Amino acid sequence: MKKILFVIMLFAMSAFADDMCVVTFKIKQSTFTLSISEHLKNEANKQFLQIPVDCDFYKTLSIGQELHSEFKMGSFFFNGDLSKLKVTVENKQIVRK
Numbered sequence: 001m002k003k004i005l006f007v008i009m010l011f012a013m014s015a016f017a018d019d020m021c022v023v024t025f026k027i028k029q030s031t032f033t034l035s036i037s038e039h040l041k042n043e044a045n046k047q048f049l050q051i052p053v054d055c056d057f058y059k060t061l062s063i064g065q066e067l068h069s070e071f072k073m074g075s076f077f078f079n080g081d082l083s084k085l086k087v088t089v090e091n092k093q094i095v096r097k
Contacts, residue, residue, distance in 0.1 A: 018097060019055065019094050019095065019096055019097065020052045020094070020095040020097060021052065021053055021054070021055040021057075021058035021092070021093075021094055021095075022050055022051070022052050022053070022092070022093050022094075022095055023050070023051055023053050023058060023061060023089060023091070023092050024048055024049070024050045024089075024090040024091035024092070025048070025049045025050075025051065025067070025087055025088070025089060025090060026046060026047070026048055026087070026088050026089075026090040027046065027047045027048075027049060027085070027086075027087050028042060028043075028045075028046040028047075028085075028086050028088075029042050029045065029046075029072075029083055029084070029085055029086070030042060030083060030084055030086055031081055031082065031083040032082040032083065033081070033082070048090060052095075055094075058092060058094075061089050061092060062089065063089055063090070063091065063092060064088060064089065065088060065089045066086065066087070066088050067087045067088065067089065068085070068086070068087040069084055069085070069086045069087075070084055070085050071083075071084045072084060072085060
């Protein structure tokens with residue numbers, strides 16, 4: 001989660017650049033289960049977040065790179081689910097102003 005906040009802070013810095021570097025992040029929950037409906041629910045609930053970032057930070061990212069992966073303890077204790085939240089880089093693009 002700290003990396004996501006770092007990306008948002010870099011948004012302000014990118015506003016002054018000649019080119020805007022935009023990164024699309026995919027946020028998805030993965031569940032270890034044999035239930036097809038649970039996998040379909042996870043796929044349907046994935047989110048895409050497009051954020052302008054600092055171009056120096058943009059250059060360090062690669063498509064498919066996993067930025068955050070965290071086991072969900074609350075879900076395990078209360079529901080018995082083995083699941084994790086995963087944030088990956090889905091797309092990168094440079095937008096000319």
